[in-house]
Amino acid sequence: MGWSYRKxxxxxxxxxxxxxxxxxxxxxxxxxxxxxxxxxRRTVSVNLPGGLTWRKTRAGR
Structure with missing residues (x-):
């Protein structure tokens, strides 16, 4: 397992x-x-009440 960093x-x-x-x-x-x-990458997320989620991702470079 590799190391990662996120802040x-x-x-x-x-x-x-x-x-x-x-x-x-x-x-x-x-x-x-x-x-x-x-x-x-670009992602647009719409989260609706009740746990419904819509996501659209477009490729980057």
Whole structure:
């Protein structure tokens, strides 16, 4: 099993995600969130009450 590192810094609705691969960021709230990972992937998430979740991911670089 390999080692990993992840640190998240929250500044209002913006969150910076630091990892071994690089820096990613996301913004939004519990219901709607847009994320860009360190590898360039973009994900849009919509979370509805009752546990329903919709996610769409687009490839990065």
């Amino acid at each position: 998240s810094i929250k500044v209002g609705p913006l969150r910076l995600n630091l990892s071994r691969r690089g820096v990613g960021h996301s913004w939004g709230n519990r219901l709607f969130r847009v994320t860009r990972g360190a590898d360039g």
